[in-house]
Amino acid sequence: MFDACLSDGNDTMPGVVLLPTLRSNLTMGQMGAMPGLELEQKWRSIAEPGAEPLEFLRKAYGSISVDYRKAVHGIVWPALGAPPNMREPFRYTFDLARSLLAIHAKAAKAVNAVPPAEYRKIVEMLIDGVLSLSLIGTSSPEWFDRETIWLEFADAWEKIRCPDGMSPIEFAFKKAQAAPLELTEVWATLSGASPARLTLVASAGWYLQDEEKDGEFFMPVELVGELIGVRGAAAPMAGSRILDELIKGGLLIVTQEAAPKRARRLKFVVKRTDLYRPPA
Secondary structure (H helix, E strand, O other): OOOOOOOOOOOOOOOOOEOOOOOOOOOHHHHOOOOEHHHHHHHHHOOOOOOOOOHHHHHHOOOOOHHHHHHHHHHHHHHHHOOHHHOOHHHHHHHHHHHHHHHHHHOOOOOOOOOOHHHHHHHHHHHHHHHHOOOOOOOOHHHHOHHHHHHHHHHHHHHOOOOOOOOHHHHHHHHHHHOOOEEOOOHHHHOOOOHHHHHHHHHHHHHHHHHOOOOEEEOOHHHHHHHOOOOHHHHHHHHHHHHHHHHHHOOEEEEEOOEOOEOOEEEEOOOOOOOEEOOO
8 A cells, every 4th residue: 555645845746646665764754755656657667668768758857958868867777677786876876977977078068066056957857766766775765865865966076087988188178178277478489389279288287187186197199189179190299299388388297208108197387377377
């Protein structure tokens, strides 16, 4: 038998019969946070053979773009098929943050320490799926408090070094494109290189040093060349030349020379504020 309760206003589908819990140690307040029975049935429908996995998500959460719905589905679907003892609820928010950060970065949006407030709706979608499909155990009672899970997501967002499908260097270039530093006028006398390329690579270096404890990082010349828009055999030389310009100008220093199959180890000279202004 299901216990009938009214929604407390936090549910996606208010006023429907709420799911009971099979775990007697949960309080009535926690039970009141469970999604409705109709929602549970719809979430379970995405597991039916031949069903369009995102169709229910499109109807129930139509204001959320398909990429974000896919991100949530990509977490719920594998967990649904895993044995209960193999599920890792503590990873759900981290995996979602990593996926959303990738979408965010690919859209060249500025990446801040705090996730955008509009992502709350996506986290709510994940919570509905996790609770509806009983993808948590008694060791994860925090999933019954939506504010706590939002804060878990925000914490993961801040800690992730690179999003799903990107290397730290690629992510640094994405951040550099979205929020570059500003090179000062003195560069006109230091280098004849393209100001746009200098700014992009310098900005990526600034973000990379900020991520590393010792402030040092690698920048493979071929990858740098590709990330500034040069393709094919010319990419390594292009990447090497632009890095050399920043080194000669004093904004980057070499802390370890290149070795076979190993890039130079570099460091961004943060104290050279005569050469740059940090991103706004």
